[in-house]
Amino acid sequence: MSGRMTGRADEMSIASVPAGTAEGGTRPPRRKVRRDKVGLYGLLSVAALIALFPLLWMLSGSLQSLTELLSNESFLPADPQWHNYVTAWVQGELGIYLRNSVLYTGSAVIGILLVSSLAGYALARLDFAGKGVFTFVILAVMIIPAPAMFLAQYKLLISLSLTNNPVGYVLILITSGIPMSTLIMRSFFASQPRALEEAAALDGAGPLRIFWNVILPLARPGLAAVAVIQGLGAWNEYLMALVLFDDNSLMPVQRGLTAFTSAETPQQQILLAATTISIVPVVIFYLLAQRHIVKGIGAGAIK
Amino acid sequence: MTTQQLAVPVRRPSRAPRGRRVLRRNLIGWLFLVPAIALIGIFTITPFAQAILLSFQSWDGVSSDTPWVGLANYDFVASDPIFWASMRNVLFFGVVGFVFGNGIALVMALAVNSIARGKTFFRTVFYLPGVLSVVVVGLLFSFILAPGSGILNRLLGLVGLSALQQNWLGEPTVALPVVAAVFVWFHWGFGFLLFLAGLQDVPKELYEAAELDGANRWSKFRYVTWPQLAPVTSIVSLLTLLAALQIFGTVQVLTNGGPGQHTMVPTLAIYNEAFVNWRYGSAAAMSVIFGGALVLLSVLQLAITRRRSRV
Numbered sequence: 001m002s003g004r005m006t007g008r009a010d011e012m013s014i015a016s017v018p019a020g021t022a023e024g025g026t027r028p029p030r031r032k033v034r035r036d037k038v039g040l041y042g043l044l045s046v047a048a049l050i051a052l053f054p055l056l057w058m059l060s061g062s063l064q065s066l067t068e069l070l071s072n073e074s075f076l077p078a079d080p081q082w083h084n085y086v087t088a089w090v091q092g093e094l095g096i097y098l099r100n101s102v103l104y105t106g107s108a109v110i111g112i113l114l115v116s117s118l119a120g121y122a123l124a125r126l127d128f129a130g131k132g133v134f135t136f137v138i139l140a141v142m143i144i145p146a147p148a149m150f151l152a153q154y155k156l157l158i159s160l161s162l163t164n165n166p167v168g169y170v171l172i173l174i175t176s177g178i179p180m181s182t183l184i185m186r187s188f189f190a191s192q193p194r195a196l197e198e199a200a201a202l203d204g205a206g207p208l209r210i211f212w213n214v215i216l217p218l219a220r221p222g223l224a225a226v227a228v229i230q231g232l233g234a235w236n237e238y239l240m241a242l243v244l245f246d247d248n249s250l251m252p253v254q255r256g257l258t259a260f261t262s263a264e265t266p267q268q269q270i271l272l273a274a275t276t277i278s279i280v281p282v283v284i285f286y287l288l289a290q291r292h293i294v295k296g297i298g299a300g301a302i303k
Numbered sequence: 304m305t306t307q308q309l310a311v312p313v314r315r316p317s318r319a320p321r322g323r324r325v326l327r328r329n330l331i332g333w334l335f336l337v338p339a340i341a342l343i344g345i346f347t348i349t350p351f352a353q354a355i356l357l358s359f360q361s362w363d364g365v366s367s368d369t370p371w372v373g374l375a376n377y378d379f380v381a382s383d384p385i386f387w388a389s390m391r392n393v394l395f396f397g398v399v400g401f402v403f404g405n406g407i408a409l410v411m412a413l414a415v416n417s418i419a420r421g422k423t424f425f426r427t428v429f430y431l432p433g434v435l436s437v438v439v440v441g442l443l444f445s446f447i448l449a450p451g452s453g454i455l456n457r458l459l460g461l462v463g464l465s466a467l468q469q470n471w472l473g474e475p476t477v478a479l480p481v482v483a484a485v486f487v488w489f490h491w492g493f494g495f496l497l498f499l500a501g502l503q504d505v506p507k508e509l510y511e512a513a514e515l516d517g518a519n520r521w522s523k524f525r526y527v528t529w530p531q532l533a534p535v536t537s538i539v540s541l542l543t544l545l546a547a548l549q550i551f552g553t554v555q556v557l558t559n560g561g562p563g564q565h566t567m568v569p570t571l572a573i574y575n576e577a578f579v580n581w582r583y584g585s586a587a588a589m590s591v592i593f594g595g596a597l598v599l600l601s602v603l604q605l606a607i608t609r610r611r612s613r614v
Contacts, residue, residue, distance in 0.1 A: 148594020
């Protein structure tokens with residue numbers, strides 16, 4: 001435990017520094033502390049290696065030639081085959097798929113932010129009859145799982161002529177993101193001070209004006225948490241993309257990858273390069289927006 | 304309430320404007336909800352109801368004619384070995400995800416929370432698999448676990464464990480646990496993040512007080528950490544379980560339910576029944592049975608959590 005307490009103290013510089021250091025210095029012998037620490041970092045490193053290995057192998061494999069990849073020679077590419085990436089990009093039509101994914105994800109996130117911040121604001125701040133009913137419906141809808149609905153959603157979109165159609169897909173993405181995002185936004189708005197809204201109301205601004213000009217600009221942290229978490233979800237969505245798109249030129253990248261695999265039967269190293277390209281945007285996004293992701297996932301799950 | 308205490312003559316003239324004001328207030332409130340209600344009504348509630356109706360109809364996915372067939376679809380599903388095999392398999396995934404996924408997530412969160420250096424690094428790495436798509440995970444592991452040239456078998460040979468080499472995704476008895484392991488690899492980072500956030504919210508004073516009482520490492524975990532984490536544990540458990548039970552893309556890309564039906568899962572069975580066999584009615588019956596079970600599970604879990612937090 002001593003390692004743990006000092007760890008806390010170092011990282012967060014909180015008031016428990018004396019307790020931590022005192023314990024580390026006296027009770028358990030130093031050697032034991034050291035051994036604990038080695039064991040701990042050993043465990044963490046093994047877990048990190050297991051988490052990273054498939055990705056490192058993918059990177060390495062994507063730069064090898066097929067014979068090298070299938071032979072037992074080495075783990076690292078002897079002579080990096082950068083042109084694998086060119087082949088993957090062209091053969092796999094990744095430009096089209098990535099563009100579609102960016103478009104769908106972007107539209108879905110904007111839609112979710114708009115709809116859920118409106119609803120979240122109403123639940124947190126406005127006073128009206130039936131608020132409880134709506135909250136209950138939101139919670140109930142969250143419980144309905146995708147496997148129970150995707151068939152009927154497909155049937156519905158057929159009858160609306162929205163299959164093989166970006167609009168239909170984006171509307172589904174938006175709808176599936178609304179319940180959780182609304183709850184996140186509600187708790188975000190509830191934690192904000194009311195002063196500015198009240199001042200704006202005294203100036204004679206109506207609720208929509210207040211929402212658009214005063215509330216939304218201040219809601220950036222909440223919006224960011226919702227945006228990253230829903231952005232990841234939309235980017236990685238697969239089931240509805242599989243069901244709704246036959247037309248390759250409209251597929252998002254997850255669906256495109258499986259289309260590439262089954263139609264072209266590309267060689268393994270090319271497919272690895274294509275897979276690598278497909279995760280570059282999401283990994284960069286993850287590394288940049290990590291803080292928001294952690295917050296967003298926390299907020300989404302706990303609410 | 305206050306209006307009732309006012310004298311009658313004052314109340315009367317103000318009645319009409321006040322009623323209008325309440326109406327206006329309600330109207331504005333619902334106006335903010337219109338987009339959410341429209342989308343949820345059209346794309347969630349309608350299909351949910353339609354799925355139930357469709358389970359009593361016959362539909363080939365093309366024709367506009369969907370005749371009523373009564374309970375025929377449920378009859379068909381009741382004796383469909385593939386569907387019930389998929390239910391058994393997914394139960395296995397649920398148990399493995401629940402026990403191992405949550406166990407690893409908790410242990411790693413405790414470990415990361417207790418180190419001084421490298422917290423951010425380990426946190427970043429541990430959640431990295433979680434931002435990949437099911438397709439990417441499925442593709443990667445289908446190569447890694449391939450029988451001949453797969454890197455796992457080659458590594459085993461390299462370290463002298465060639466006795467363990469096998470057709471990881473082709474052997475009926477091996478494939479199911481292997482796919483479950485892939486799920487755990489993919490998903491444990493999610494529980495880890497939530498546990499870690501939960502651990503950082505435990506008030507430090509509690510540990511200090513426990514130390515003053517002479518608590519050792521285990522009793523600090525047992526009497527401080529564990530009870531403090533209870534709300535997080537219960538939500539992580541439910542979400543992990545639901546994710547494991549709804550597993551689809553990973554399995555489709557990795558094994559497509561094979562060998563035989565040994566890794567078939569309900570969502571994939573529903574998908575195949577509809578989009579491969581063109582029997583949407585029985586697929587809808589499956590989704591009602593399976594979806595209903597999931598809903599029941601969520602409601603049960605929420606009820607238990609509610610009751611526990613009230614006590």
